[in-house]
Amino acid sequence: MGLAARSIIGGNKGVRSLRSVMAQRADELSDDQLMKRLDGPEVESALSALYDRYSRTVFGMGLKLLGGDRSSAEEVVQEVFVKVWRASHTFDPSRGSFSTWLYRVTRNVALDLHRKRTSRIRPVPDGDLHIAAARDSSASPEKVVDDSWLAWRISRALEGLGETQREVIELAYFQGLSQREISRRTGVPLGTIKTRTSSAMKRLRRGLAGEDALREDRQ
Amino acid sequence: MMMKCAEVHPNLAAFALGGLDSEEETEVRRHLALCPSCREKLAEFEEVSQALEAAPPLADPPPYLKDEILSYVRAEKLPSSTNEELPSSRDSRSKNLPLFVPGVAAAALVAVVALGIFFGLHTESPVATIQLTPVEKENYWGVAELHPQPSGNQQVELKLNNLDEPGPDSYYEAWFSSGEEYIGAGTFTVTDSGQTDVVLTAPPQVRNYPTFLITEQSATGDTAPSKKVVLRGEAP
Numbered sequence: 001m002g003l004a005a006r007s008i009i010g011g012n013k014g015v016r017s018l019r020s021v022m023a024q025r026a027d028e029l030s031d032d033q034l035m036k037r038l039d040g041p042e043v044e045s046a047l048s049a050l051y052d053r054y055s056r057t058v059f060g061m062g063l064k065l066l067g068g069d070r071s072s073a074e075e076v077v078q079e080v081f082v083k084v085w086r087a088s089h090t091f092d093p094s095r096g097s098f099s100t101w102l103y104r105v106t107r108n109v110a111l112d113l114h115r116k117r118t119s120r121i122r123p124v125p126d127g128d129l130h131i132a133a134a135r136d137s138s139a140s141p142e143k144v145v146d147d148s149w150l151a152w153r154i155s156r157a158l159e160g161l162g163e164t165q166r167e168v169i170e171l172a173y174f175q176g177l178s179q180r181e182i183s184r185r186t187g188v189p190l191g192t193i194k195t196r197t198s199s200a201m202k203r204l205r206r207g208l209a210g211e212d213a214l215r216e217d218r219q
Numbered sequence: 220m221m222m223k224c225a226e227v228h229p230n231l232a233a234f235a236l237g238g239l240d241s242e243e244e245t246e247v248r249r250h251l252a253l254c255p256s257c258r259e260k261l262a263e264f265e266e267v268s269q270a271l272e273a274a275p276p277l278a279d280p281p282p283y284l285k286d287e288i289l290s291y292v293r294a295e296k297l298p299s300s301t302n303e304e305l306p307s308s309r310d311s312r313s314k315n316l317p318l319f320v321p322g323v324a325a326a327a328l329v330a331v332v333a334l335g336i337f338f339g340l341h342t343e344s345p346v347a348t349i350q351l352t353p354v355e356k357e358n359y360w361g362v363a364e365l366h367p368q369p370s371g372n373q374q375v376e377l378k379l380n381n382l383d384e385p386g387p388d389s390y391y392e393a394w395f396s397s398g399e400e401y402i403g404a405g406t407f408t409v410t411d412s413g414q415t416d417v418v419l420t421a422p423p424q425v426r427n428y429p430t431f432l433i434t435e436q437s438a439t440g441d442t443a444p445s446k447k448v449v450l451r452g453e454a455p
Contacts, residue, residue, distance in 0.1 A: 043292060043296060044289055044292065044293060047288070047289065047292060048285065048289060051285050051288065055279075055280050055284070055285065056277070056278070056279055056280070057275070058280075059278060059279070059280040060274075060275030060276050060277060060278060061275050063275060063276045063278060064275035064276065068276070073280070074280060074281065074284055077280050077284055077288075078284065078287065078288055081288045082288060082291060082292070085292050147273065150270060150273040151273045151274060151275050152275075153270070154270040154271060154273055154274045155274055155275050157270075158274065158277070169271075170277065172233070172236045172238045173236055173268070173271050174274075174277065176237075177238070178233075178238045178239065178240060179233045179238045179239060179240075180240060182238075191229075194229045194230060194232075194233055195229060197232045197233050197236065197238070198228075198229055198231070198232040198233075200232075201232040201235070201236075201264050201267050201268075202232075204267045204270070204271075205263055205264075205266065205267050208266075208267065208270055
């Protein structure tokens with residue numbers, strides 16, 4: 001028998017079942033309620049639910065703010081959700097929505113990461129005109145980050161769409177397909193595609209307006 | 220004949236996105252030129268279309284990220300009443316992260332998974348690298364690197380490839396052995412085929428146990444090393 005203490009694994013199945021039930025309940029809670037639970041025994045299910053709701057937006061923002069670097073964007077996601085957990089006590093729902101608070105956290109993490117990365121880069125020798133020119137032409141991280149509030153809002157609005165609505169927007173806007181092409185690709189009648197597109201755009205507008213109303217809280 | 224408002228409305232969103240056929244687009248344009256009400260509605264859709272230009276890439280983070288974050292939180296939340304708490308040698312991002320030897324309850328099982336990926340492995344040269352070869356499944360392979368810690372414990376960094384998820388109610392366990400004597404180095408699981416990085420901690424005595432094994436253990440069975448050895452290696 002080994003010298004080290006043995007793990008007690010019995011009851012693992014029970015733990016899984018319990019976790020599953022807790023996750024199901026967490027899904028039904030508001031962001032504010034989940035934030036309160038980060039201080040308690042249900043921290044994992046609460047953080048898991050917040051992750052499910054926001055990780056795509058945070059990851060997308062990481063990609064946008066850090067030049068499409070997936071590795072850096074993953075680091076942003078990690079840092080952001082650990083900060084959400086660690087700093088949950090600093091979130092005050094009376095001062096703004098969780099989404100707005102999380103936007104600030106994401107923006108700051110991405111900016112910090114960008115600064116750290118930049119500080120590690122040695123000055124470009126004068127002779128390397130190509131690299132120097134490329135760096136000079138790029139927007140400052142602060143400028144990119146300032147433009148990011150709209151990106152956050154539209155991302156959240158997109159996340160609020162149903163599956164079929166998101167599909168038509170992705171195909172129409174991000175893939176540039178015409179309504180007729182979307183109809184052919186999906187096998188859905190053209191009239192239905194137009195209705196879905198219209199509904200999706202209206203919903204996006206409402207989503208943007210919802211985040212806009214909180215804009216004054218973001219600073 | 221010009222389109223009526225009721226015919227134009229279903230096309231305005233698509234118009235704003237540039238998704239109408241040229242004939243439809245021309246018809247809508249003709250109507251818009253004479254209809255302030257529809258132009259007003261179009262402006263709302265165009266506002267959304269412009270916002271979409273700012274949208275970040277629509278991409279899912281890799282599936283393992285969530286587990287890594289929850290594992291980290293779980294590890295930090297574990298009560299200090301576990302058997303042994305060891306000093307961390309990880310990088311600055313996890314300088315307060317406690318490590319635990321086996322002995323915690325089931326909730327800790329997954330805590331060790333992928334910490335290596337999340338926190339980055341330290342850069343000190345390992346004191347020994349053990350090549351791990353498969354016992355049954357030929358596509359399993361990996362290495363175990365041993366890093367001595369100031370406390371005398373050995374940090375065991377596993378880089379495993381192609382391990383399947385263990386069977387129901389099962390988990391993997393790392394062992395050092397010498398003859399018939401075994402020292403457990405920790406338990407872990409994998410959730411995905413591909414590369415799995417795991418960081419475990421073993422007591423100082425493992426230096427005298429030259430054989431390294433990874434077994435698949437049943438959660439409901441004996442805690443002694445099972446006969447289901449999946450990887451094996453010998454310390455150089």
